[in-house]
Amino acid sequence: MNRLYNKKFIDKSITFLMIIFLYVIITLFDKNVSSLLRGLLVQFCVYSIMAVSLNLVVGISGELSLGHVGFMCIGAFVSAGFTTYMRSVLNVESIFIFIISIFLGAFVTAVFGFIVGIPVLRLKGDYLAIVTLAFGEIIKNILNAIYLGFDSKGVHVSLKNELQLGLESDGYTLIKGPLGITSIPHYSNFLIGVILLLIVIFIIYNIIDQRTGRAIMALRDNRIAGESIGLNVTKYKLIAFTISSAFAGVAGVLYAHNYNNLAATGAKFGYNMSIMVLVFVVLGGMGNIRGSIISAVILTLLPEALRSLQDYRMLMYAVVLIAVMIFTNAPAAINFRKNLKFGKGKLKDER
Amino acid sequence: MKYIIYLVNGISLGSVYAIIALGYTMVYGIAKMLNFAHGDVIMIGGYICFLFMSKLSFNPYISVLIAAIGCMIVGVLIERIAYKPLRGANSLAVLITAIGVSYFLQNMALLIFGPNDKIFTSVIPNYPLNLFDGQLKISLESIVTIIVGIIVMILLTLFINKTKIGVAMLAVSEDKGASTLMGINVNKTIALTFAIGSFLAGIAGVLLCSAYPRLTFTTGAMPGIKAFVAAVIGGIGSIPGAFIGGILLGVLEIVSKAYMSAQLADSIVFSTLIIMLLVKPQGLLGKLNREKV
Numbered sequence: 019m020n021r022l023y024n025k026k027f028i029d030k031s032i033t034f035l036m037i038i039f040l041y042v043i044i045t046l047f048d049k050n051v052s053s054l055l056r057g058l059l060v061q062f063c064v065y066s067i068m069a070v071s072l073n074l075v076v077g078i079s080g081e082l083s084l085g086h087v088g089f090m091c092i093g094a095f096v097s098a099g100f101t102t103y104m105r106s107v108l109n110v111e112s113i114f115i116f117i118i119s120i121f122l123g124a125f126v127t128a129v130f131g132f133i134v135g136i137p138v139l140r141l142k143g144d145y146l147a148i149v150t151l152a153f154g155e156i157i158k159n160i161l162n163a164i165y166l167g168f169d170s171k172g173v174h175v176s177l178k179n180e181l182q183l184g185l186e187s188d189g190y191t192l193i194k195g196p197l198g199i200t201s202i203p204h205y206s207n208f209l210i211g212v213i214l215l216l217i218v219i220f221i222i223y224n225i226i227d228q229r230t231g232r233a234i235m236a237l238r239d240n241r242i243a244g245e246s247i248g249l250n251v252t253k254y255k256l257i258a259f260t261i262s263s264a265f266a267g268v269a270g271v272l273y274a275h276n277y278n279n280l281a282a283t284g285a286k287f288g289y290n291m292s293i294m295v296l297v298f299v300v301l302g303g304m305g306n307i308r309g310s311i312i313s314a315v316i317l318t319l320l321p322e323a324l325r326s327l328q329d330y331r332m333l334m335y336a337v338v339l340i341a342v343m344i345f346t347n348a349p350a351a352i353n354f355r356k357n358l359k360f361g362k363g364k365l366k367d368e369r
Numbered sequence: 370m371k372y373i374i375y376l377v378n379g380i381s382l383g384s385v386y387a388i389i390a391l392g393y394t395m396v397y398g399i400a401k402m403l404n405f406a407h408g409d410v411i412m413i414g415g416y417i418c419f420l421f422m423s424k425l426s427f428n429p430y431i432s433v434l435i436a437a438i439g440c441m442i443v444g445v446l447i448e449r450i451a452y453k454p455l456r457g458a459n460s461l462a463v464l465i466t467a468i469g470v471s472y473f474l475q476n477m478a479l480l481i482f483g484p485n486d487k488i489f490t491s492v493i494p495n496y497p498l499n500l501f502d503g504q505l506k507i508s509l510e511s512i513v514t515i516i517v518g519i520i521v522m523i524l525l526t527l528f529i530n531k532t533k534i535g536v537a538m539l540a541v542s543e544d545k546g547a548s549t550l551m552g553i554n555v556n557k558t559i560a561l562t563f564a565i566g567s568f569l570a571g572i573a574g575v576l577l578c579s580a581y582p583r584l585t586f587t588t589g590a591m592p593g594i595k596a597f598v599a600a601v602i603g604g605i606g607s608i609p610g611a612f613i614g615g616i617l618l619g620v621l622e623i624v625s626k627a628y629m630s631a632q633l634a635d636s637i638v639f640s641t642l643i644i645m646l647l648v649k650p651q652g653l654l655g656k657l658n659r660e661k662v
Contacts, residue, residue, distance in 0.1 A: 082464050137647040144403045144464055145646060148597060152639035155594075163632040177630060289590070293472060300465060333476040339469030340451055347462035348454040 063211025093267025127267025383619020384518025408593015414574030444567025604655025
């Protein structure tokens with residue numbers, strides 16, 4: 019038991035040390051870091067958090083979510099709306115506002131995750147994939163159509179255009195339909211990104227190693243056996259899904275405050291981005307937190323480094339996705355690998 | 370009089386969804402997998418028809434047939450290369466593979482045909498029918514689409530219930546192991562299901578592009594997802610359910626576009642799915658399967 023515990027502890031420490039080591043290296047050689055890489059630093063953290071949080075659903079809980087970017091979008095809009103409002107209307111700008119906005123983004127996203135999760139996670143099968151996909155599109159559609167403004171009378175919302183808001187002359191439009199939120203205060207930097215990533219990983223490791231995480235994984239491996247020992251399927255799947263969406267919200271907060279403008283475009287918050295994050299998780303190894311981070315960083319860096327292969331990038335992702343899945347999951351491939359490892363798999367007959 | 374036009378357009382769009390949804394529901398019923406790439410087979414059908422009709426100036430009806438057969442080949446190849454090795458693996462792996470295939474088809478089309486929209490010339494001659502002294506204009510396309518939908522539905526029902534191969538498909542969807550014992554070749558049956566589903570997808574692709582002539586590599590994605598929603602609403606695995614779900618969804622989409630908001634029409638359609646899953650998760654005509662240990 020003790021040895022097992024130590025093994026896990028070392029495994030976790032490697033992940034934390036790896037991130038801290040990367041951070042130290044990059045800050046030490048700050049002057050030599052190219053401007054291209056510098057622009058990517060916050061994105062590394064954003065997509066690492068996204069990959070790690072999706073891993074909680076796909077790898078640990080064994081459900082498929084295809085609208086993960088939708089949750090990121092909510093977190094981004096809620097927090098950016100909050101901080102921009104604070105700065106433009108109340109003239110408050112401090113790091114505390116940003117910290118509040120992180121909690122706000124995570125909380126609102128968690129509520130959405132909970133609401134989406136309740137009807138779907140009661141069902142068995144692939145429903146979560148299709149509903150989260152639909153949810154991501156709904157969020158993108160609505161955020162592209164909504165206009166939201168403030169004046170002395172309170173909040174005005176319209177789904178048509180800015181004039182319909184009927185703001186008074188002192189009014190302020192916060193969300194401008196397809197233009198989204200403009201002039202967002204710039205709070206995000208690499209240090210904050212790394213700290214958030216470390217916190218997220220710490221929390222996820224803690225969940226995995228405790229009763230809750232073991233229950234979630236037991237239900238992934240055998241739902242009926244888990245139920246028969248009294249585990250509540252919906253409850254545990256919902257816990258994993260809600261926490262995962264909250265973290266996607268955190269990634270959204272970090273993302274929003276890295277740019278001046280935030281719009282719910284298809285390129286940034288569409289279905290394709292959700293698939294990208296899924297590729298990070300699958301390639302890094304489902305259920306492997308460290309793998310998710312490594313593949314997120316490499317796959318964010320790679321397209322920038324290999325601009326000439328831009329056209330073939332998505333095609334390669336698709337092929338990699340299929341190949342990894344067949345190699346790791348096909349019964350024939352599993353047998354083949356078992357036969358390679360002499361003695362280990364051969365003695366035990368498969369039932 | 371306007372609402373009749375909306376209704377006809379809705380039923381016409383719904384027929385296209387229904388034909389796509391039939392492919393989803395048959396594959397789900399028999400292979401117990403969600404074929405995410407089905408929507409992109411539609412897009413392939415559109416491109417093949419476009420290629421033969423506009424570039425090589427074939428007869429439109431022969432082009433449709435070539436498109437449908439081309440889709441059939443693509444569908445069978447997908448099943449053979451990507452899905453067959455994973456038979457018996459867990460459903461998450463199959464689902465992710467299906468997404469990979471969908472992504473692959475889209476990007477393949479992007480590389481071959483380029484990112485620019487192609488303008489699809491309609492297969493059906495543009496000939497609006499004037500009823501009630503010109504108060505009611507219904508395009509021939511809508512009528513033909515609805516008729517094709519009904520014909521496909523009747524033929525498919527007859528095929529499944531009256532022929533030996535069709536009954537074999539029903540048997541496999543009921544119990545794979547038992548049907549193997551009865552001498553049914555499960556692998557062949559599954560391949561046949563993919564062939565029929567993809568053949569229908571080819572026809573649906575041509576009909577869809579005739580009504581909405583912009584053809585790009587993502588043309589199939591959204592209709593594919595909506596057709597899946599239709600299949601779930603009708604009860605996944607049920608063939609009449611897919612048809613009813615498709616028609617319902619098409620009407621809902623056109624009506625919400627006309628009377629509510631064009632931008633939010635998709636959101637309304639998807640919200641229907643979530644509400645449906647809350648109220649009746651097995652769908653309108655679906656059966657709730659109890660799992661046996």
